[in-house]
Amino acid sequence: MPEDFAAAERTALRGLLETLKQEGLVPPEWERAARAVPRSAYMPERIYLGDDLDPCDRADAPETWLRAVYADDSVVTQINDGEEPGEDGGRWASSSASAPGIVFRMLRMADVDDGHRVLEIGTGTGWNAGLLSHVVGPENVTTVEVDPVLAASARERLWRQGLRAEVVAGDGALGHAGGAPYDRLVATCSVRSVPRPWLEQVRPGGVVLTPWESPWICYGLLRMTVDDADTASGRFSPHSAFMLMRAQRTDLRIFRDVVSDAHRPDESGSGLPPWRVAGDDLAAQFAMGLRLRDVWWTWHDDPDVEGVASRLWVATTDATSWAAVDWNGKSDDRFTVWQHGPRRLWDETEAAYAWWTSHDRPGPERFGLTVTATGETPWLDAPDRPFPATG
Template sequence: MSLTTQWDDGEHSGTGKGRVPTCSNSQPSMVFSMLDALNVEADSCVLEVGTGTGWNAALLSERVGSVNVVTVEVDAQNASAARRRLGTVGYTPTAVVGDGAEGWKPSAPYDRVLITASLREIPRAIVDQTRPGGIIVSPYATEYGGEGVVRLTVREDGSASGPFVGSSAFMRLRQQRTQRKHVREYMGGKPWPADGKRSTTGLSPDDVGDWLPMFAIGLQTTGVFPWAEQYEDGSYTLWLRDTDVTSWATVDYVPGAAEFEVYQAGPRNLWDEVRAAYHWWSSQGRPGFDRFGLTVTPDGKHYAWLDAPEHPVPTVEHTA
C-alpha cells in the first residue's frame, strides 16, 4: 500500500484527506520491483526524479553510496523534509529542488535514472544525461489511462528503447498533469445528447475499463480520455472526450445487457476509435504489459511496440 504524505501540493493540512494526493511513500512492492529493474551496480551514478519522502534515495544511497546519488524534487517543502530525514539516518545524497524533467546536468552522465512520478513523455534532458548503455526506469502513462513501468536502455545515437516490466499507478509529474474541460463545453450549451448520433454496440464498456486494456487503448489512440458517471443501481455512463474539445461519446452500461446505447458527436467518433483499439489488442491475444515496449528516437519521437521495436503498435486513425 502507498502512504499519502502530501495533498494538494501542500495547500491542505490537518489529518483528513485533501483533494488530490501529491506526494506519497510508494507501495513497497512497487519500490523494490522498480529498483530490481534499475539493476544498479556498486559504483553506479544514479539520478532519482521525485525525492518524495526520501525513502528511495536512502535505499539507493545505501547501495551505491550517497556520493553517487542525486535526487531532484520539485516541491521545496517535500525536499527539505526528505533532506532532514535522510540526514538523521546518515545519508547525504545531492538533494536538489527543481524540475526533475530537466535532470541535473552538473552530475551527468548517469548510469541509472529512476523516475518516481508518471510521465507521458520521457524528457529529452533525461535521455541526454544518461550515458550510452545506461538504464532509465519510469512509470509511463497514456492519455487514455492505464500506466506501466518502462525500462529503457540508452544507445550511442541518443535513442532509448526497452520493454515495459509491469503495471503502475503513480501520481503525474507536476508539469505533465492534465486539466480537463467541463462536459458542458463539449455540448455547445445544449443538454445531452445534444447533436449526438445514436447507435448501439455489443462491446461492453466494462470490457474496456480495466487498467490493461486501457493502457493498450491509450497506446493506440491520440487525445481521448474516459470518465465514468456511476449510478446507484450499478449502471453507469462511460463518457469519452478528446483533448481538443471537439468530440464526445457516451456508452450506457446496464448490468446483464448484451447491447449498449451509444451517442457520438463531433468530427471524431470516439467510441469507434476506442472499440477499434480494443479489438486490435484482443486480436493480438490480449497481451500483458510485459509484451509491450517503448522507443524514444534520437529526435524525441515516442512509439510503442509489441514484442519487438520492429512491430510498432498501430495508431487508430481519427474516425468521422
C-alpha cells in the first residue's frame, strides 16, 4: 500500500473515531477493535455511491473510495444480488457495509464480553465479524451469509487478517445449530418476523439483537432476552434501517403489482390526511407497521387522474386487498378513498392511527415484542400490555 494512502487512511480513521466518540458510541474496547480491524481491509475494490449507485473503483479513484469507506455512512458493496444489470440498466442495492455509527451502537447494545460465543447473521464484508473477533476471540465467532460469493470473500478477508472466525454460507434464518448454544445473536439484516431457530440456538439469558422492519417501514432495532428455547421478549429502539433478510423479501414494489383494471373499488371519504401515516413522522409509521403487520404503501404523485394531485396506495403483501387515498391539492380536511378486496385497508389504517394518538403518540422505545413458539405479540410499555395487530 502506498505510504500516502496509508497516511490518508490513518487520518480518516482518526477523524471517524473522534466523531463517534463525541457521540458516545465507541467505548475503549471497541475503539481498540476499530484500530486493529481497519474497515478498508474489508471493503471490496468496487463500491457503489449515490442514489444512482455509480461504481467507484479503488484503483481509479482512491481518494473518493477512501472517503466513502471512512465516512459515518453505509456503503453499497453489491448490486442486483451480484448479477449484472438487465437491459433496462436498473440497479438496486443488495448488500452494504453498515454505517460505523450504527455498527458500534449495536455492538454496545449487544453487551458483548470477552469469551462470549456470538452468532452473527449477515456477514456482508466481514468487518463486523472482525470487530467481534477482536473482542471475544475469533474462535467464539460464527457468522452466516446467504450469498456464497460474499461469504467466500469475507472468509478470505478475515483469514488474511489472522482472524479465523467460522464463516458459514447458508440461510441466516436457520442460524447455525452446529455452534449452539450462543451467548449473543447479532443480525446485520432486518427481519419482519424473528426466526424461531434463533431462540433455540441462544442460551437462556442470552441476547438476540436484530434490526426490524415491517412492510410499512424499515426502522428500528429489537433487543430481546431469551427466556427458554421457545420464548424471548424485549424492546425496540429507533434510528436504524437495514436491508431485509433475503428469505423474507416480497416481490411487490409498486401499486401496479396489486391493482387490476378489472377491480371495482368502493368509494368513500376520509378526514385523515394520508401524510400523517406515510409522511415524515417515523414514530407514526413505526406504530402503523406494528399494528398492520402485512400492509405496505407507496406514493403516486401526479397520477394523471383529473382532480388528483397525489395518491397514497396501501396494499397487503398477499396482493388481495388495497386502498387508494386521493388528495386534490387544495383541501386538507377531506380525501377521497377507494378500497378493494376482503379487507377495508384504509378503515384499518384510520383505526390504527386513532389508537396511536389515543396512547400519546408513542415512539419505538415504548414498544416491545414477545416471541413464543406459537407467534409474536407486540406490546406497549410492558409485556402485560399487548395490543391487537392485523396480518
